[in-house]
Amino acid sequence: MAISENEISSAEFLHNKLEIPRxxxxxxxxDLSRLxxxxxxxxxxxxxxxAKPLEEISLAxxxxxxxxxxxxxSCILGHQKCKEEQPCVMHETWVEAKTKMLDTxxxxxxxxxxxxxxxxxxx
Amino acid sequence: MAISENEISSAEFLHNKLEIPRxxxxxxxxDLSRLxxxxxxxxxxxxxxxAKPLEEISLAxxxxxxxxxxxxxSCILGHQKCKEEQPCVMHETWVEAKTKMLDTxxxxxxxxxxxxxxxxxxx
DNA sequence: ATATATTACCACCTTTTTGTAGTATTTACA
DNA sequence: TGTAAATACTACAAAAAGGTGGTAATATAT
Numbered sequence: 001m002a003i004s005e006n007e008i009s010s011a012e013f014l015h016n017k018l019e020i021p022r023x024x025x026x027x028x029x030x031d032l033s034r035l036x037x038x039x040x041x042x043x044x045x046x047x048x049x050x051a052k053p054l055e056e057i058s059l060a061x062x063x064x065x066x067x068x069x070x071x072x073x074s075c076i077l078g079h080q081k082c083k084e085e086q087p088c089v090m091h092e093t094w095v096e097a098k099t100k101m102l103d104t105x106x107x108x109x110x111x112x113x114x115x116x117x118x119x120x121x122x123x
Numbered sequence: 124m125a126i127s128e129n130e131i132s133s134a135e136f137l138h139n140k141l142e143i144p145r146x147x148x149x150x151x152x153x154d155l156s157r158l159x160x161x162x163x164x165x166x167x168x169x170x171x172x173x174a175k176p177l178e179e180i181s182l183a184x185x186x187x188x189x190x191x192x193x194x195x196x197s198c199i200l201g202h203q204k205c206k207e208e209q210p211c212v213m214h215e216t217w218v219e220a221k222t223k224m225l226d227t228x229x230x231x232x233x234x235x236x237x238x239x240x241x242x243x244x245x246x
Numbered sequence: 247a248t249a250t251a252t253t254a255c256c257a258c259c260t261t262t263t264t265g266t267a268g269t270a271t272t273t274a275c276a
Numbered sequence: 277t278g279t280a281a282a283t284a285c286t287a288c289a290a291a292a293a294g295g296t297g298g299t300a301a302t303a304t305a306t
Contacts, residue, residue, distance in 0.1 A: 003212075010282065024265050030284065043273025044281045059216070089126075089236045093182070093227060100223035104216060113212045133252065147295050153254065166303020167251040 001038070002054055002114045010047040035065050054111035060102050072098060124161070125177055125237045133170040158188050177234035183225050195221060 001009045004017070011026040018025070029048055033040040037057065038048045050057070064072060075082035075091070082088040124132045127140070134149040141148070152171055156163040160180065161171045173180070187195060198205035198214070205211040 012282080021265060023267080026283075027265085033283090040283060041273085042271070042283045045274060046272080046282045048283090089240045092239070093231045093236075097224045097227040100227060101220045104220040104223060108216045113216075116215070117212045135252080144295065146297075149253075150295085156253090163253060164303085165253045165301070168304060169252045169302080171253090 001048065001050065002110045003117050008041070008045075008047040008049050013047070032066075037062065037065070050110075054114060055109050057110045058106050059108050059110075060105040063105065072102065124171065124173065125233045126240050131164070131168075131170040131172050136170070155189075160185065160188070173233075177237060178232050180233045181229050182231050182233075183228040186228065195225065 001014065004013070006013070011022065011029055014020075014029070015022045015025050020028075029038065030040070032038050033048065036051055039051045040046070040048050075088055076094045077088050077090050079088050082091055084091075124137065127136070129136070134145065134152055137143075137152070138145045138148050143151075152161065153163070155161050156171065159174055162174045163169070163171050198211055199217045200211050200213050202211050205214055207214075
């Protein structure tokens with residue numbers, strides 16, 4: 001969607017661009033719209049548009065919203081009581097690794113990817 | 124295993140320490156031994172020992188071996204032909220994010236975790 | 247030798263994730 | 277107003293991941 005210059009994209013259009021089954025893609029789009037990333041409009045000439053400017057949608061925000069904040073927030077060993085004050089052996093390492101990765105992902109927005117595509121990317 | 128000072132650890136012992144079902148843990152241990160991280164011995168007094176010094180087992184090496192090198196190596200968008208010369212829009216970002224995370228994980232060994240536990244960790 | 251404590255192997259069950267089907271609803275346009 | 281082109285909802289099917297059960301193989305101790 002970000003790459004196509006369409007005002008509005010239908011699921012069918014996206015299905016033709018991406019190798020994702022129609023039906024499944026439709027459901028994913030509905031999910032994304034419930035999560036607030038895109039807005040949907042029904043009926044003929046309906047489809048999806050981004051709910052916010054591309055500059056405001058970071059990859060980190062997508063992951064957090066789609067996966068649920070817990071996924072990136074919780075203890076990698078699955079301990080309930082693992083916290084800063086009472087950390088598991090993996091805590092420090094995991095926080096460090098996660099932070100570094102999310103750092104990159106927070107600083108990359110859909111706008112950045114679109115620009116990249118425009119300049120020199122292929123797929 | 125790293126934390127316990129045992130020469131050899133049985134699956135039953137580990138099951139009591141960790142909250143992992145006996146049977147399942149046994150299978151995981153067998154898998155790990157096939158992958159070469161640990162060595163198993165059968166029979167009474169049997170069990171598992173590390174195949175290498177703890178200093179030589181990094182978290183990154185465990186992930187790579189257990190998950191398969193592809194998981195961390197392949198295109199996050201699933202494109203077959205995504206390579207350095209013909210990158211997808213996510214390529215650069217993903218390589219950067221991965222590299223940073225693997226950097227931390229490569230520099231942490233089981234020995235490091237064991238020392239951490241000795242010093243001040245709880246679980 | 248026999249009983250016991252262990253891992254190994256193979257097939258199965260359960261849960262989660264991924265994908266499909268049918269039908270209803272909404273909107274545009276002739 | 278009727279038809280076509282779209283999304284929405286609900287339930288189900290298939291595949292993958294997580295977990296269990298039964299039994300065989302192996303080694304130790306008595």
